Amino acid sequence: MTIDSATMRHLSEAQVSVELETEDMTLNIGPQHPSTHGVLRLVAKIDGERAYDVQPVIGYMHRGYEKICEVRSYPQITTIVNRIDWVSGYANEIPFIVAAEKLMEVEVPPRAQYIRLVLTEMARISSHLVFMASYPLELGAATPLFFALRERERVLELLESVTGGRFHPNFNRIGGVKPAAGAGPTQKKTTQDLPSDFLSETMDAMEHMFKICDELEDLVAGNEIILARTRGVGKVPVEVAAAYGLSGPNLRASGAAFDLRKIEHYLPYDDFEFDVVTGTNGDCWDRWYCRLQEIRESAKIIQQAIDGIPSGDLQAKVPKMIKVPKGETYVRAENPKGEMGYYLVSDGNLGPYRLKIRSASFSNLSILPWALEGVLVPDIIAIMGSLDFVLGDVDR
Amino acid sequence: MSSSPSETEAAVETEPQAHPLQEYADEVAGAVGGTAEVQFDTIKVSVSNDSWVDAHLTARDRFGLVFFSWLSAIDWSNQVEVGDPLSDEVEERLELLSALGDITEGRMVTLSTDLDPETPVIPSLVEVYAGANWHEREAHEMFGIDFLGHPNLAHLYLPDGFLGHPLRKSFPLLTREVKPWPGKVDVEAMPEKPSKDEPSTENPES
Numbered sequence: 001m002t003i004d005s006a007t008m009r010h011l012s013e014a015q016v017s018v019e020l021e022t023e024d025m026t027l028n029i030g031p032q033h034p035s036t037h038g039v040l041r042l043v044a045k046i047d048g049e050r051a052y053d054v055q056p057v058i059g060y061m062h063r064g065y066e067k068i069c070e071v072r073s074y075p076q077i078t079t080i081v082n083r084i085d086w087v088s089g090y091a092n093e094i095p096f097i098v099a100a101e102k103l104m105e106v107e108v109p110p111r112a113q114y115i116r117l118v119l120t121e122m123a124r125i126s127s128h129l130v131f132m133a134s135y136p137l138e139l140g141a142a143t144p145l146f147f148a149l150r151e152r153e154r155v156l157e158l159l160e161s162v163t164g165g166r167f168h169p170n171f172n173r174i175g176g177v178k179p180a181a182g183a184g185p186t187q188k189k190t191t192q193d194l195p196s197d198f199l200s201e202t203m204d205a206m207e208h209m210f211k212i213c214d215e216l217e218d219l220v221a222g223n224e225i226i227l228a229r230t231r232g233v234g235k236v237p238v239e240v241a242a243a244y245g246l247s248g249p250n251l252r253a254s255g256a257a258f259d260l261r262k263i264e265h266y267l268p269y270d271d272f273e274f275d276v277v278t279g280t281n282g283d284c285w286d287r288w289y290c291r292l293q294e295i296r297e298s299a300k301i302i303q304q305a306i307d308g309i310p311s312g313d314l315q316a317k318v319p320k321m322i323k324v325p326k327g328e329t330y331v332r333a334e335n336p337k338g339e340m341g342y343y344l345v346s347d348g349n350l351g352p353y354r355l356k357i358r359s360a361s362f363s364n365l366s367i368l369p370w371a372l373e374g375v376l377v378p379d380i381i382a383i384m385g386s387l388d389f390v391l392g393d394v395d396r
Numbered sequence: 397m398s399s400s401p402s403e404t405e406a407a408v409e410t411e412p413q414a415h416p417l418q419e420y421a422d423e424v425a426g427a428v429g430g431t432a433e434v435q436f437d438t439i440k441v442s443v444s445n446d447s448w449v450d451a452h453l454t455a456r457d458r459f460g461l462v463f464f465s466w467l468s469a470i471d472w473s474n475q476v477e478v479g480d481p482l483s484d485e486v487e488e489r490l491e492l493l494s495a496l497g498d499i500t501e502g503r504m505v506t507l508s509t510d511l512d513p514e515t516p517v518i519p520s521l522v523e524v525y526a527g528a529n530w531h532e533r534e535a536h537e538m539f540g541i542d543f544l545g546h547p548n549l550a551h552l553y554l555p556d557g558f559l560g561h562p563l564r565k566s567f568p569l570l571t572r573e574v575k576p577w578p579g580k581v582d583v584e585a586m587p588e589k590p591s592k593d594e595p596s597t598e599n600p601e602s
Contacts (some may be wrong), residue, residue, distance in 0.1 A: 058552065058553065059551075059552060059553035059554065059555075062553040062554070064562060066538075066563060067478065067562055067563060067569060068569070070478055070479035071478055071479050071569060071572065102436050102437070103436060238499070239462060240526070242462040242463040242464070242499050243462065243463075243464055243525050243526045243527055244464070244526055244527040245463065245464045245465055245466070245525075245527040247463075251499065256499045256500075258499040258500065258502075260502070262502075263501075263502030264502065326483075327435055327436055328435055328436070328438065328440070329435060329436035329437065329438045330438045330495060330504070330506060332465075332504075339465065341465070341466075341495075343468070343493065343506075345470055347482050347483055348483060349480040349483075350480070351479060351480065353470075353479070353480070353482065354470045354471075356466065356468045356470075356493075358465060358466040358495070362530065363464075363465075363466075363527055363530075366527055366529065366530040367527075370526065395553060
């Protein structure tokens with residue numbers, strides 16, 4: 001049997017069309033992919049170069065803190081909340097302590113408030129520096145990692161000199177802050193103020209931080225590959241961001257000038273001048289840039305706070321046995337990752353009746369199915385990394 | 397805190413020192429058909445089950461509360477397996493809470509509704525706030541609340557096939573069942589004051 005040329009062409013075209021037909025593939029990313037900052041699994045349907053229907057699978061780090069808090073006393077809970085977002089453990093304590101103080105109607109001495117503020121901002125700088133280190137690395141630029149982590153180490157050492165802990169300081173007490181670590185065996189005083197050279201060293205470190213921010217900006221903003229991979233990628237309009245509960249730098253990158261430090265008066269931020277950094281496009285680049293600028297703003301706040309730190313007590317008078325009176329309140333704070341809040345329900349006992357923990361990364365991550373719909377496969381990593389989440393903060 | 401509401405339209409004249417947020421809380425409560433309560437700077441507006449979704453629509457569209465912060469529940473129960481029991485007898489219920497905010501002035505309202513603890517069912521908020529999706533999945537597995545119209549009410553944290561709802565007060569904390577909290581009783585003598593009557597068993601050489 002002979003085949004004429006027309007049939008031949010028809011057959012070959014049929015063959016070609018069969019070969020070009022794409023097939024959906026299910027791609028598993030994680031749960032131990034280095035870009036997931038913990039253990040996160042993504043199940044994505046891949047059609048050619050693009051990803052559809054991306055479903056994050058979380059819960060590998062779920063520790064049931066909300067349940068455990070029901071059997072712990074208030075002073076014990078600060079150790080637990082340290083571990084929610086371990087990159088900025090200190091900042092997690094603040095809204096919880098403030099919530100308990102609000103129900104107890106305790107007035108915290110100004111010096112303790114300033115110390116809290118300085119340490120919170122240092123936690124923010126160290127958290128943002130981790131992002132400065134890891135995000136370019138995920139995009140293939142390894143150099144900023146060394147610059148950022150070196151400076152973070154300096155900040156963590158200062159934090160450790162006061163609190164005694166690098167990651168989990170457990171430094172706040174209801175009514176104030178703990179006497180600082182490092183008193184030494186020769187000192188018999190029961191209360192110890194800040195280490196003697198802490199303030200001057202922090203001042204120097206913050207001065208140096210501005211230089212580091214310039215260096216990081218040169219390194220990353222001058223990198224054409226990073227610009228190409230982040231500009232216009234992963235755009236989140238502000239109304240979508242709000243509906244998903246995105247907060248912190250992720251919300252501000254979309255253009256909302258919304259910073260809880262300016263709104264809620266949980267720490268004396270009103271005493272200082274600083275700008276709320278916003279982006280315009282809400283893309284990955286803006287989210288990176290907002291965080292870099294926030295390091296500069298935090299350094300400015302710390303310098304002003306050290307200049308004006310009042311003297312006085314570290315602790316208000318509180319009973320030895322902390323019992324929080326009956327009541328309900330929600331206290332939220334601007335954490336490095338976004339809005340962190342605690343809905344505290346107290347029945348007048350040693351521990352809370354219910355403690356709802358609102359963590360920033362949980363809501364920030366929940367936008368992933370929306371943000372990753374139809375993006376190119378390499379952009380999954382770029383978008384995911386730009387949201388700056390920590391799985392301990394997601395799973396609680 | 398200066399709390400003199402100089403520009404109030406005398407909506408509430410019952411208390412001389414009304415909370416500065418009370419006026420706003422009453423305005424929201426009037427619009428959504430609920431009752432407002434301000435406790436420690438937190439506004440809680442209680443609505444009925446039927447107006448749960450409509451209340452959110454009103455809050456979002458009329459009051460600009462576009463930011464979905466969180467959704468969760470409180471198990472008000474007289475039978476407590478874990479933690480301290482309530483001091484007063486309460487009406488047993490699941491209180492569903494959702495916190496909404498704006499992204500301009502920093503206003504925040506917590507909406508609340510009471511559910512029957514036996515068969516808690518409520519329409520889903522996913523159509524109003526996309527962010528409610530994961531929060532409702534969490535509340536579903538932790539409290540057993542059914543959200544009607546939710547696209548995918550699968551487990552979020554817990555493994556498939558997990559029985560029970562861990563954040564209910566009737567759910568025991570399993571580690572405590574197996575081993576009592578070690579910090580509860582100090583069984584050893586304090587190191588400064590070793591008791592003279594009993595010889596130390598820990599270090600026989602000294």
